[in-house]
Amino acid sequence: MSTPGDDWRPRATRARLVQRAALLARAREFFAARGVLEVDTPLVVNTPVTDVHIHSASVQLAAVTLAQRTPPPHYLHTSPEYAMKRLLAAGSGDIYQICHVVRGFECSRLHNPEFTLIEWYRLGATLEALMQEVEALVRSLLGDAATGRAGERLSYREAFSRELGLDPLTASVAQLADAAQPLGFRADAHTTRDTWLELLMANRIGPRLGANALTFVYGYPASQAALARLDARDPGTALRFELYCDGIELANGFHELAAAAEQRARFERDNAERRRRGLPVAAPDERLLAALEAGLPDCAGVALGFDRTLMLASGAGEIEEVLAFPTRRA
Numbered sequence: 001m002s003t004p005g006d007d008w009r010p011r012a013t014r015a016r017l018v019q020r021a022a023l024l025a026r027a028r029e030f031f032a033a034r035g036v037l038e039v040d041t042p043l044v045v046n047t048p049v050t051d052v053h054i055h056s057a058s059v060q061l062a063a064v065t066l067a068q069r070t071p072p073p074h075y076l077h078t079s080p081e082y083a084m085k086r087l088l089a090a091g092s093g094d095i096y097q098i099c100h101v102v103r104g105f106e107c108s109r110l111h112n113p114e115f116t117l118i119e120w121y122r123l124g125a126t127l128e129a130l131m132q133e134v135e136a137l138v139r140s141l142l143g144d145a146a147t148g149r150a151g152e153r154l155s156y157r158e159a160f161s162r163e164l165g166l167d168p169l170t171a172s173v174a175q176l177a178d179a180a181q182p183l184g185f186r187a188d189a190h191t192t193r194d195t196w197l198e199l200l201m202a203n204r205i206g207p208r209l210g211a212n213a214l215t216f217v218y219g220y221p222a223s224q225a226a227l228a229r230l231d232a233r234d235p236g237t238a239l240r241f242e243l244y245c246d247g248i249e250l251a252n253g254f255h256e257l258a259a260a261a262e263q264r265a266r267f268e269r270d271n272a273e274r275r276r277r278g279l280p281v282a283a284p285d286e287r288l289l290a291a292l293e294a295g296l297p298d299c300a301g302v303a304l305g306f307d308r309t310l311m312l313a314s315g316a317g318e319i320e321e322v323l324a325f326p327t328r329r330a
Helices: 014-033 081-089 127-146 156-164 173-179 193-208 260-277 286-295 306-314
Strands: 057-059 074-076 095-102 114-123 150-155 213-221 234-245 248-255 299-305
Touching (some): 014 127, 014 306, 081 114, 081 286, 114 127, 114 306, 127 213, 127 234, 150 156, 173 193, 299 306
Antiparallel strands (some): 057 074, 213 234, 248 299
16 A cells, blocks of 8 residues: 555556566567557547446547537547457458557456557457467467466356356356355346356356466357357357456457447447446447448457456566556556
């Protein structure tokens, strides 16, 4: 805990700042060797995300013209995904970006409201091919911390079955609620089936995954597809994966949804749930939808939490130890 007299100092040591710089350089070398183009998209955007679990930070900018007495709202991006998909639709080819993003209400041992993502998209890639590339990058970034770690693939159903003895796609809400009892969570009018599933994954299953391994969990329920396609072979699941290492979620990847009408419908469902929960409604990003209409090439994409990966590589116990100035000292 810092005191008023010393909280001007960086939280990360110089050794960790040196390691941070080295890993960023290593990541850029990784993509350069594979011919993936580095891009840079805006931090300040016109549209927030609709996802009920992600909270966009708003910013107040000066009026663009004298006629604008009330400046239009702007937001800090929570991911560069929408802008990068617009680049893909415009013919960019394979791209990646290393950038800061901001998400409200995120503060814990593993969370800082502002953090660094490495996000990339590969044209024509299968989800398995992308998992292989994610594993290669993470092993490169972890260095010695990856030595002896196995690579593991588990379906979402297998993860629930192994850790809790439940089938998440067929278990009753009562069974899910019973499994969550040790967490002391109290249901309310906003508690849904997905609430229970997400609570169990975040608190009972995820922390047990990736012990001495890089564990990919794939085949999430269709209701948690976000911006991923549904699996044509199993429409009840989405073509989505997450990566866990030592109980820490590092990455979230999709075989990207390219259908504008379906994406609009998902935005509308998000907003219906936002209304039900009393959260602000977020207008859909019409530029993203227009890009999908124009034609998003078949691709798979992933976002990797760089700071968490650096935590594991450096042996840090919390995210603040790898940040120069966490938000509370910014």
